[in-house]
Amino acid sequence: MNCEKYYLPATVEEAINILRENQGNARLIAGGTDLVLQLRERKINTKALVDLSALKELNGITENNGWITIGSMTTHQQIAASGIIREKARVLAEAAQSIGSPQIRNVGTIGGNVVNAQPAADTTIALMALDARARILTNQGEITKPVGELFLGAGQSAIDPTSEILLAFDIKTPGAREATAFMRLAKRKALALPIVNVGVWLKLDQTLSKFEDIRIALGPMAPVPVRATNTEAVLKGAPLQQTVLLQAMAVLEKEISPRDSLRGSAFYKKEMAKVLLKRAILVAVKDLGGELGE
Amino acid sequence: MNKTLLQINVNGQQHQIEIEPDMTLVDVLREKLGLTGTKKGCNSGECGACTVLLDGQPVASCVLPALKAQGKQIITVEGLGTAKELHPLQKAFLVHGAVQCGFCTPGMLMSAKALLDKNPSPTPEEIKMAISGNLCRCTGYKKIIDAVMAAAAELRGEKTITMPTVGEQVVGSSVPRVDGIPKVTGQAKFADDLSFPNMLYAKVLRSAHAHALIKNINTKRAKALPGVIAVLTADDVPGRNGYGIHIKDQPVLAKDKVRHYGDAVAVVAAETLKIAEQALELIEVDYEPLPGVFTVEDALKPGAPKIHPNGNLVLHRKVYKGDIEKGFQEADVIIEDTFKTPMVEHAYIEPEAGIGVYDGGKIIVYAVSQGVHYHRSEIAANLNYPVSKIRVVQTTTGGGFGGKIDNSVHILVALLALKTGRPVKLTYTRAESIIASTKRHPFTMRYKLGARKDGKLVAAEVEIYGDTGAYNSYGTAVLTRVATCALGPYEVPNVKIDTYTVYTNNPVSGAMRAFGAPQAAIAHEAIMDELAKKIGISPVEIRRINAFRKGSATPTGQILNDGVGILETIERAVEKSGMH
Numbered sequence: 010m011n012c013e014k015y016y017l018p019a020t021v022e023e024a025i026n027i028l029r030e031n032q033g034n035a036r037l038i039a040g041g042t043d044l045v046l047q048l049r050e051r052k053i054n055t056k057a058l059v060d061l062s063a064l065k066e067l068n069g070i071t072e073n074n075g076w077i078t079i080g081s082m083t084t085h086q087q088i089a090a091s092g093i094i095r096e097k098a099r100v101l102a103e104a105a106q107s108i109g110s111p112q113i114r115n116v117g118t119i120g121g122n123v124v125n126a127q128p129a130a131d132t133t134i135a136l137m138a139l140d141a142r143a144r145i146l147t148n149q150g151e152i153t154k155p156v157g158e159l160f161l162g163a164g165q166s167a168i169d170p171t172s173e174i175l176l177a178f179d180i181k182t183p184g185a186r187e188a189t190a191f192m193r194l195a196k197r198k199a200l201a202l203p204i205v206n207v208g209v210w211l212k213l214d215q216t217l218s219k220f221e222d223i224r225i226a227l228g229p230m231a232p233v234p235v236r237a238t239n240t241e242a243v244l245k246g247a248p249l250q251q252t253v254l255l256q257a258m259a260v261l262e263k264e265i266s267p268r269d270s271l272r273g274s275a276f277y278k279k280e281m282a283k284v285l286l287k288r289a290i291l292v293a294v295k296d297l298g299g300e301l302g303e
Numbered sequence: 304m305n306k307t308l309l310q311i312n313v314n315g316q317q318h319q320i321e322i323e324p325d326m327t328l329v330d331v332l333r334e335k336l337g338l339t340g341t342k343k344g345c346n347s348g349e350c351g352a353c354t355v356l357l358d359g360q361p362v363a364s365c366v367l368p369a370l371k372a373q374g375k376q377i378i379t380v381e382g383l384g385t386a387k388e389l390h391p392l393q394k395a396f397l398v399h400g401a402v403q404c405g406f407c408t409p410g411m412l413m414s415a416k417a418l419l420d421k422n423p424s425p426t427p428e429e430i431k432m433a434i435s436g437n438l439c440r441c442t443g444y445k446k447i448i449d450a451v452m453a454a455a456a457e458l459r460g461e462k463t464i465t466m467p468t469v470g471e472q473v474v475g476s477s478v479p480r481v482d483g484i485p486k487v488t489g490q491a492k493f494a495d496d497l498s499f500p501n502m503l504y505a506k507v508l509r510s511a512h513a514h515a516l517i518k519n520i521n522t523k524r525a526k527a528l529p530g531v532i533a534v535l536t537a538d539d540v541p542g543r544n545g546y547g548i549h550i551k552d553q554p555v556l557a558k559d560k561v562r563h564y565g566d567a568v569a570v571v572a573a574e575t576l577k578i579a580e581q582a583l584e585l586i587e588v589d590y591e592p593l594p595g596v597f598t599v600e601d602a603l604k605p606g607a608p609k610i611h612p613n614g615n616l617v618l619h620r621k622v623y624k625g626d627i628e629k630g631f632q633e634a635d636v637i638i639e640d641t642f643k644t645p646m647v648e649h650a651y652i653e654p655e656a657g658i659g660v661y662d663g664g665k666i667i668v669y670a671v672s673q674g675v676h677y678h679r680s681e682i683a684a685n686l687n688y689p690v691s692k693i694r695v696v697q698t699t700t701g702g703g704f705g706g707k708i709d710n711s712v713h714i715l716v717a718l719l720a721l722k723t724g725r726p727v728k729l730t731y732t733r734a735e736s737i738i739a740s741t742k743r744h745p746f747t748m749r750y751k752l753g754a755r756k757d758g759k760l761v762a763a764e765v766e767i768y769g770d771t772g773a774y775n776s777y778g779t780a781v782l783t784r785v786a787t788c789a790l791g792p793y794e795v796p797n798v799k800i801d802t803y804t805v806y807t808n809n810p811v812s813g814a815m816r817a818f819g820a821p822q823a824a825i826a827h828e829a830i831m832d833e834l835a836k837k838i839g840i841s842p843v844e845i846r847r848i849n850a851f852r853k854g855s856a857t858p859t860g861q862i863l864n865d866g867v868g869i870l871e872t873i874e875r876a877v878e879k880s881g882m883h
Contacts, residue, residue, distance in 0.1 A: 010327065010368060013305055041371070042366050058368070086360075111414065112354055113348055115357075115360040116362050116363070199435030
């Protein structure tokens, strides 16, 4: 792993003090399932690691006053198994469940997944669909940012792991006419990175015949996780109709720009993004008892 | 380096261990506690061989910083059961044949235990999910799932698993496999599980180019690094600097030229693995890159860069029978097609590993192997050392599929043991295993078949090009074998088969399960279907008409008198599938 010191602070305050004292030479480690490899391959170098796993305050899922809060050190397994998340934010439960393997989900955390900043990180896609807010402890104190603003490039997070601590995510508890869905295409059901993943949150109108609002997040369509805002605009206020869905798929094709990679060609990813978007919308609409007309 | 105190409870025993702060849990278990039942297959959290339970939860101990386990409870395979008192899972794995090479077994057992601790009556689907992070290359998973079901039943008190015992009558009865119990209890010793007092660790510097001249190698800085005991290059090979089962064309350490990305250029032995790794970075190699060839088509073009002095064609093998021109004249239907199959990696879960020990003039190599006698003779020639003073001991081998029949670590650890006089261990990383090990030959196959209207084959012309990569390895044997079986189980009176073994700058292709025959099967089975379609008969019918039977002649003229089962097999398959 190539580091000289390993800290296990007991409080967030202690953790931030260690980072300050080390002035950039120490960096945070969450679950480490990605970071340990990056350190071993010397893609990332650091003198010291500050492990947040002893911080109980960063671990867990709670619901208060219409907001669900997920501590940054909550594992994928905890999220996938959480009653609150499964019931109210299905997109996130399914995203967490699709990561790696049981061995990885038991250790890997949602905070680590987001700060690792991969364009198709499953929980990131779900969090963006949920319009989650990240709470971050910086040198200027605690700040809040939409998850979508945390990515600077592939593997580049806006959160500096040598000086800032991602504390938690806040998600507005979905209301009565709101539902979510997650779709993922990968070569295998386990231990496979997504070829395409799509997260959808949507709200129907009172009569369940129109899309009142929708958020669509996708990966890997660009160096960073993306929201398909043009496609969302087509759907917002539109009736629940197949033709509308086809129109949305056509717009989606124009607004995403995946690249050819070992996991699939750009053409294939575009085609499958459209299919997965359709499936996600159908699942979420069905969840609310809605139906798509001709 | 700063040491840190780690306090953990492993299999019910409390330990206080001084560790380097950046150790992973798997290394603490294996190196500090000697619990080598927990395996390192990929060292990147993918294969699951390192699975242990951390406070009851399965985790990949190879990507878990050991200090994350501070104050926690760990259970490894050694804590599951003992040879005398096997856990139901261990018994079930043995009885159901869920243990083959045994390398994935400890991790598989731990994932299964975690499941059964939480869920005493799992469905097969739940078992699949629970072991989805554990890769196995031998069993095909079904036996493992059956075993977990059986263990669950015994744990629920429903059905006891009975271990077979060896009675008077051995033939025709189930007997426990001799290496079974050590494999389910974590006691079986794979090469990397062994260590010797005073042992050194080796690392190989591999070529940074697919094709290049080596202008100079400077090992001065690496040799000066404290803890480095030896840095060897081609000039340090005392005997013949070449090996290979048929052609001695692969250097132990590359001298003037590298021919694929992964050629061994230098090897280091040091007091620790970390020092050996650092030393590699201090070796300076001046390369002059050469144009490379990466397809058989390019390799055989006139004027193509020559990979070896005699050119890129290693062998042209011919199997001709009858009169091919006459055969095609008799044909009512002629069909032609070209097929390509890709390179395939064996991907055994255990990476190559071995230890060379110098013992009073004798050199003993403990290593993964599928052919110790071959390794022994190569080592003798490469080291210019009497073969009678070389012993090669095959350690429990974690999957091979043909890939461990070739030399990997063997010659290098023998050479290092001879040069240093100390035991030297070399274990490949997963990436190194994929870069440096042999592969299944990629084939380009051109088929032309002629048949009468009634479906009877009268002529076959086949050209097969096998990409053997930078060195021959088993290439000429694979391409000879396929020359004899290119037409599969079908009788053709007029045959012209040409196969070509071709060098490229790709990874080396060698032996892999069935030696060229599976590639040809892709081609002959696909083209038989096409031919049936063209003639207008069923795929079954065309096979019935042409399949070998008693008295058939193969392309080499061999008359098949006994054990020709293809027709029977076809009929059984037809019966079972309901297809006619």
